[in-house]
Amino acid sequence: MLDQRIKFRHLTCFLEVARQRSVVKAADTLSITQPAVSKTIRELEEHLDARLFDRSKRGVTLTDFGKVFLRYAGASVTALRQGVDSISQVRMQGGLSINLGVLPTVAASVMPNAIRRFKSLSPDTTVKVVAGPNVMLMGQLRVGELDLVVGRLAEPDQMSGLSFIHLYSEHISLVARPGHPLLTDENPDITRIREFTVLVPPKHAIIHPTVDKMLIAHGIGALPDRIETVSTSFGRAFTRETDAIWIISNGAVASDIAEGHLVELPIDTSDTFGPVGLTTRIDSPISPPVEMLINAVREEAALHHATHSGLNT
């Protein structure tokens, strides 16, 4: 049971005294008299039924209780401050907004449903969806321009200061149009893809090194006829209309495969398995609306994974 007599006044006073390690100094910055501070602290201690400070003649120091309570008290007033701030934000821009970076893997698979799910819970929050090269998105995330990036786990050197939440794993697929010449074989010779135009992810894409490794592992060197593309819509259209082969993360084409618009080449890509998830900043705490979006994405991903897992195993 929370003691209703505890007020924010007590917490702010406590925090200030703890910070300054001095009743007098705290009183000064709070613009009240020293006895007022003494009394407020004593009240808080009585409400909590625990000593928060050890008093000495050259200042005060936190007790064990105080040290522990300090963090939570800080969190509590911070939350309220944020709440007050966010209200004025809403007033200004007419609604909260979340800035979301989306990588190709999930842009067409989980995210549409995830965002719909989120909007049904929180219809007044504007969600801004940004796509682009992952390096750019990660940069924006680190700077605070984005609140969240969804997609494959980026290269380690890009992940400093960021936190990753795993959703599911997927592999990379080689897809072609139905009726493609290579599909006639049961076990096609993978090196024959050199005979066709191959769409590959560009150098800055997360999956680029993985694709390279895979090609090398399968004994394929540099591809003679290659197109580098970021655009899944281009890749999709081009692959369906020509004999090109498209190397792309499975999630980006899962629905096309399911619907028969594209066909996966029967080639072992098990070592291209990689984690897909949510990337956030580690320092700034996750705001409640973003947390809701995260939950929506996780739920949707679980659902998605359950229905599509057959493709991945």
Next chain:
Amino acid sequence: MLDQRIKFRHLTCFLEVARQRSVVKAADTLSITQPAVSKTIRELEEHLDARLFDRSKRGVTLTDFGKVFLRYAGASVTALRQGVDSISQVRMQGGLSINLGVLPTVAASVMPNAIRRFKSLSPDTTVKVVAGPNVMLMGQLRVGELDLVVGRLAEPDQMSGLSFIHLYSEHISLVARPGHPLLTDENPDITRIREFTVLVPPKHAIIHPTVDKMLIAHGIGALPDRIETVSTSFGRAFTRETDAIWIISNGAVASDIAEGHLVELPIDTSDTFGPVGLTTRIDSPISPPVEMLINAVREEAALHHATHSGLNT
């Protein structure tokens, strides 16, 4: 500036009304009269200078402002509740404690200093350090027996419900005693390691699949003479005393290499690069003491990486 007139009474009242969508019902569960609730809400609205509810004749509904404020208000009182709770916890068990899982990679490199750093900031928090097979540690983490696991990123299928914070990346090393026969060559034939006893990580180790891939990539099949071991102290002693070769994550033997007790075989292990970091539960929020420990580890890792990065590039 936070309006000091806002009290927890206002927040709890607001939360209750929001939950019940009714002033009368909220008044009932709060055991006060309906006008008292009306007035409290009005006060809060005045302090925030924003309408939180739309009043109608069949209950009240949250405004946009209210919806936004709701989350933060909840977070604020939750934090205070936790604070009050944690005090009684401290009283009972005589000090907060953190349960920490440590994988071999960091057990001997970053963690000792990181924990020392943390203890200097927060000497009254007991840190319990647990080692063991990563599968077990991850299981304990998921159940809540551990608060944090530090080490290599686990396999994706173990990461559901967990969040990963990247610290740095490291590769896997092949080490042997100084003066080992293979070290005489400038560019030794890696397949010759078959001639020696090889210490490899056991099947459940995180790096096991990576090691396997590497061996295959270098054209080495199954090793004829192998010892599987979890124990770094055994591995260390055995490798120093015999001609055995030890395949182990670099972090576990970095100091031994630096001090010349062990020597790294000049073999390309660049594709064994993998992320090392902190794994936490995603659902339960990170408690302030754990957050402090996380920061300590991050700072120490940054330092560690800065001084040791020459080894990794």
Next chain:
DNA sequence: ATTTTGCATAACTATATAATTATGCATTGT
């Protein structure tokens, strides 16, 4: 040996608080 520093306590006071009861008023439902 003083003086200063730092906190605690006491006595006091205007104001705010947190309820209460009583009443009003506009919908909703019958």
Next chain:
DNA sequence: ACAATGCATAATTATATAGTTATGCAAAAT
């Protein structure tokens, strides 16, 4: 049309609040 519902407002009151000034007291500093 009338009762019931649900919230708002007003008047009232005991109590808590949030400070203030004045004073005391022990440890540090000079």
